[in-house]
Amino acid sequence: MSSDKFIDERLLVSRDALNQFLIKIKLLEIDESARDYSPRFGKRVLAKKILLILKHLQSEEIEDIELDIEEIEQRIRKERLFSSSNRWIASNELKNGYVVASKHLDLLSDAISLDIISF
Numbered sequence: 744m745s746s747d748k749f750i751d752e753r754l755l756v757s758r759d760a761l762n763q764f765l766i767k768i769k770l771l772e773i774d775e776s777a778r779d780y781s782p783r784f785g786k787r788v789l790a791k792k793i794l795l796i797l798k799h800l801q802s803e804e805i806e807d808i809e810l811d812i813e814e815i816e817q818r819i820r821k822e823r824l825f826s827s828s829n830r831w832i833a834s835n836e837l838k839n840g841y842v843v844a845s846k847h848l849d850l851l852s853d854a855i856s857l858d859i860i861s862f
Contacts, residue, residue: 750839
């Protein structure tokens, strides 16, 4: 097995503030027509849909939630006049279709503020 194929699971998993959930995000759909014209960030894709995988640490129960990030962003712009999310994901922040943990808060910020998901 080559070292470039190996991905440490800890790189893909984040936790909530109270350490009750493990969070993992899989990229389901990207916007093919979106173009990133900023060369300083490298090659990036625009996320449309993600699969949020929550593991409850106390009960070992796994919950899958499909989120349409584009729809949530439009909804929060309509209701609150702004959006705090950044749906652009650099290619080095994607590992086997999963988003690295450092990008989780950027993708989930609008859904958390609208109480679509809560921890």
